[in-house]
Amino acid sequence: MLQVYMPEAYKLEYRDVPKPAVEPGKVLVKIERLGICGSDIQVYHGKHKYMKFPVVQGHEAAGIVSEVGAGVEGIKVGDAVTFQPQVFCGECAPCKAGHINVCRNLKVYGVHTDGMAQEFFLVPSDKVIPLGKGTSLEDGALIEPIAVGVGAMRRCGDVNGKNVVVIGAGPIGNFAAQVAQARGAKVLVTDINPKKLALAKAVGIYATVDSTGKVLKDIIAEVFGAQGADIIVDCAGVPASLTSAIQAARPASTIAIVANFKVPVEIEIPLIQRQQIDVLGVMMYLKEDFHTASKFLAEGKVKTTGIVNKHFDIKQFKEAYEYIDANAMDVMKVMMTFSK
Numbered sequence: 531m532l533q534v535y536m537p538e539a540y541k542l543e544y545r546d547v548p549k550p551a552v553e554p555g556k557v558l559v560k561i562e563r564l565g566i567c568g569s570d571i572q573v574y575h576g577k578h579k580y581m582k583f584p585v586v587q588g589h590e591a592a593g594i595v596s597e598v599g600a601g602v603e604g605i606k607v608g609d610a611v612t613f614q615p616q617v618f619c620g621e622c623a624p625c626k627a628g629h630i631n632v633c634r635n636l637k638v639y640g641v642h643t644d645g646m647a648q649e650f651f652l653v654p655s656d657k658v659i660p661l662g663k664g665t666s667l668e669d670g671a672l673i674e675p676i677a678v679g680v681g682a683m684r685r686c687g688d689v690n691g692k693n694v695v696v697i698g699a700g701p702i703g704n705f706a707a708q709v710a711q712a713r714g715a716k717v718l719v720t721d722i723n724p725k726k727l728a729l730a731k732a733v734g735i736y737a738t739v740d741s742t743g744k745v746l747k748d749i750i751a752e753v754f755g756a757q758g759a760d761i762i763v764d765c766a767g768v769p770a771s772l773t774s775a776i777q778a779a780r781p782a783s784t785i786a787i788v789a790n791f792k793v794p795v796e797i798e799i800p801l802i803q804r805q806q807i808d809v810l811g812v813m814m815y816l817k818e819d820f821h822t823a824s825k826f827l828a829e830g831k832v833k834t835t836g837i838v839n840k841h842f843d844i845k846q847f848k849e850a851y852e853y854i855d856a857n858a859m860d861v862m863k864v865m866m867t868f869s870k
């Protein structure tokens with residue numbers, strides 16, 4: 531079977547490797563769709579601080595179960611599935627407290643251990659999430675990034691009736707904003723890219739504002755008035771987004787950091803302290819977030835309209851990254867397909 535192997539940054543090898551044999555407790559899945567995410571791009575560029583080459587990438591995928599190992603229940607051949615790509619120990623203090631997303635020994639498929647950029651993927655059955663009825667494989671591969679949005683909003687507590695600002699209208703910002711609205715929040719999305727803002731508007735976000743040349747604090751005042759923002763979610767991940775969030779935060783409010791920051795940021799600590807702002811680090815998701823993501827998708831509460839910009843065949847992985855690099859500003863999501 532075909533496997534896309536990354537020995538080092540910017541290098542991709544298409545290898546022919548044996549198809550794995552199914553094992554007890556595991557399922558073999560024929561991969562059909564694979565999304566490329568911001569963290570994959572960081573890995574490709576050699577900028578991901580917390581991984582080591584070589585790696586087979588891929589953590590947001592959907593496929594069809596092709597073989598089921600002994601002892602696996604509730605999953606059968608032919609089922610359409612996606613994956614919870616976290617391998618955790620279950621033994622460390624965070625795991626025991628239910629925070630498996632920050633397991634001390636966490637491995638993410640496609641980052642710290644081999645992922646789904648291959649024709650078949652052998653995986654423990656408890657990492658498999660069946661797709662809802664009527665959910666396409668394409669949407670199935672988007673459940674992982676939707677789950678990031680679900681995890682982010684779960685971390686923010688009860689958002690019902692709250693004013694939520696999402697900075698950044700890329701896929702994660704778009705999904706986090708939709709999830710917040712599905713949970714009853716009034717949501718403002720800002721970005722400097724009109725195309726991404728148009729997509730947020732198209733899926734029904736309450737307010738979308740181009741922040742080019744504007745101050746976030748003023749935008750929030752315009753949209754939410756005196757109440758301000760109860761929660762600001764940073765899905766942009768650049769120094770300016772976080773510093774503007776801290777400047778704009780109302781006393782007794784929350785800032786959630788969802789984006790992957792590539793560089794350290796200098797921030798004004800007294801503003802956080804004197805206004806008693808809760809700054810939340812947000813890391814991925816729990817299994818329950820996948821079920822919620824899948825449900826919101828099936829119910830139409832989260833839409834995937836316009837999220838996927840372009841498709842490439844798995845044999846064109848290199849071309850996909852070249853496309854992403856050439857269109858860095860406008861790319862939402864590139865999706866890999868698997869021809870026969």
Ligand SMILES: [Zn+2]
Nearest residue numbers: 567568569590
């Ligand atoms: Zn991802």
Ligand SMILES: [Zn+2]
Nearest residue numbers: 619622625633
């Ligand atoms: Zn652990």
